Amino acid sequence: MNNINKELTLPNGITIRNRIVKSAMSEALGDENNNPSQAHIDLFAQWGKGGAGILITGNTPVDRLHLEHAGNFVLDPDSDLEKVSALVEAGKVGGAKMLAQLSHAGRQTPERVNPNPTSISDVRLDLPGYGKPDPLTEEQIPGLIQKYINSAKIAQDVGFDGVEIHSAHGYLLSSSLSPRINTRTDRWGGEPLENRARLVLEVVRAVRAAVNPGFIVAVKLNTSDFQKGGFDHEESVRVAVMLEKEGVDFIEISGGNFEAPKAYTHAKKSGSTEIREAYFLEYAAAIKDALNIPLMVTGGFRSASVMNDAIETGKTDLIGIGRPFITEPGFAARLLSGEIERAPAIEESFPPGEDLPRGAVLGWFCTQIARVGKEGHADLEQSVVEGHQQYQTEIENITQRWVAANSQRA
Numbered sequence: 126m127n128n129i130n131k132e133l134t135l136p137n138g139i140t141i142r143n144r145i146v147k148s149a150m151s152e153a154l155g156d157e158n159n160n161p162s163q164a165h166i167d168l169f170a171q172w173g174k175g176g177a178g179i180l181i182t183g184n185t186p187v188d189r190l191h192l193e194h195a196g197n198f199v200l201d202p203d204s205d206l207e208k209v210s211a212l213v214e215a216g217k218v219g220g221a222k223m224l225a226q227l228s229h230a231g232r233q234t235p236e237r238v239n240p241n242p243t244s245i246s247d248v249r250l251d252l253p254g255y256g257k258p259d260p261l262t263e264e265q266i267p268g269l270i271q272k273y274i275n276s277a278k279i280a281q282d283v284g285f286d287g288v289e290i291h292s293a294h295g296y297l298l299s300s301s302l303s304p305r306i307n308t309r310t311d312r313w314g315g316e317p318l319e320n321r322a323r324l325v326l327e328v329v330r331a332v333r334a335a336v337n338p339g340f341i342v343a344v345k346l347n348t349s350d351f352q353k354g355g356f357d358h359e360e361s362v363r364v365a366v367m368l369e370k371e372g373v374d375f376i377e378i379s380g381g382n383f384e385a386p387k388a389y390t391h392a393k394k395s396g397s398t399e400i401r402e403a404y405f406l407e408y409a410a411a412i413k414d415a416l417n418i419p420l421m422v423t424g425g426f427r428s429a430s431v432m433n434d435a436i437e438t439g440k441t442d443l444i445g446i447g448r449p450f451i452t453e454p455g456f457a458a459r460l461l462s463g464e465i466e467r468a469p470a471i472e473e474s475f476p477p478g479e480d481l482p483r484g485a486v487l488g489w490f491c492t493q494i495a496r497v498g499k500e501g502h503a504d505l506e507q508s509v510v511e512g513h514q515q516y517q518t519e520i521e522n523i524t525q526r527w528v529a530a531n532s533q534r535a
């Protein structure tokens with residue numbers, strides 16, 4: 126049973142050489158004009174040699190005023206296409222397919238980037254550092270959809286093999302699905318679910334129609350927001366079916382958002398000895414059953430045996446993996462060849478989240494991702510708290526540079 130090495134042909138006829146996908150991880154290595162830096166390109170060069178079937182970029186905004194991080198690289202008419210092409214070329218050097226994760230951060234746009242970001246409603250993110258959003262107007266919607274089209278076409282022109290439209294983790298399209306956040310009473314909100322799904326469906330339809338048939342169009346979707354009154358599992362299954370009808374090539378399943386961060390479970394809870402692998406897999410089974418197109422599940426996969434079994438039992442087709450690509454950018458080739466049975470899982474040795482500052486584990490990985498780009502490898506000796514603090518300093522530096530360069534934009 127060596128399923129992870131099997132090819133997979135997507136609905137649009139494109140074949141992926143194996144089942145391991147590097148899921149999106151915000152690299153935050155863009156410059157103040159939101160173009161890739163050399164470190165950014167070098168990071169993808171490492172991943173490009175690493176054996177994965179697909180590499181998905183971190184959040185790649187379609188709109189400069191709705192970044193997830195001041196250091197995102199943007200795909201829009203002002204992008205430096207030479208730098209973006211160099212990044213794509215670096216990622217594809219070993220035969221992986223490259224997808225750009227198109228996003229609009231909505232109400233999760235940092236306040237310093239945009240104090241009043243556009244969101245689906247005026248419901249503010251319940252965390253410090255995020256401003257009061259302005260609800261998207263009916264008149265703004267065609268322009269918003271056009272931004273996704275523009276970014277997808279640029280991605281195609283510079284050599285990406287496809288795009289993944291980010292509709293998970295609480296960003297604009299994901300927040301639109303949530304009854305808790307999307308309080309609209311027009312055709313873009315409320316009941317039936319088709320209203321809350323309208324925005325992501327229209328974006329997907331428009332992008333699919335604008336690109337070549339061989340260009341991959343995927344969507345990242347929450348299996349649930351894991352919030353009271355949020356987008357839930359039953360609705361997720363229904364939206365996945367709606368997305369399939371729009372000609373999506375695969376759907377990636379994750380979960381949670383900034384207020385309920387569930388995507389990066391990392392350590393055993395105090396008092397428990399068990400670390401659960403592939404924590405969204407059981408939820409994904411119902412989505413997989415309802416679909417004919419391939420499914421990708423991301424979050425906690427580490428053992429080849431668990432991955433092979435998940436494919437064998439029909440729970441997923443593609444295995445999304447994040448953090449191991451930071452601690453060891455080339456681990457996938459070794460896992461695929463059978464040289465190792467487990468992907469590196471340094472996070473399992475970290476203290477439980479409740480014993481650390483909020484977001485510390487994520488901050489540590491963000492610091493290491495930058496190190497891989499700048500120095501060629503992560504610093505596995507750095508403590509979680511130190512790595513997190515370094516990341517806070519780095520965010521401040523990038524944000525200051527961005528604000529100075531973009532003061533006229535907001």
Ligand SMILES: Cc1cc2nc3c(=O)[nH]c(=O)nc-3n(C[C@H](O)[C@H](O)[C@H](O)COP(=O)(O)O)c2cc1C
Nearest residue numbers: 148149150151183184388424425446447448490491
């Ligand atoms: C440093 C870091 C940055 C991330 N950035 C993104 C992102 O830009 N877009 C996204 O969809 N998920 C992002 N994620 C989530 C990952 O894609 C993935 O869902 C998560 O890490 C769980 O998979 P893993 O257990 O294999 O790491 C990020 C995760 C990490 C650790």
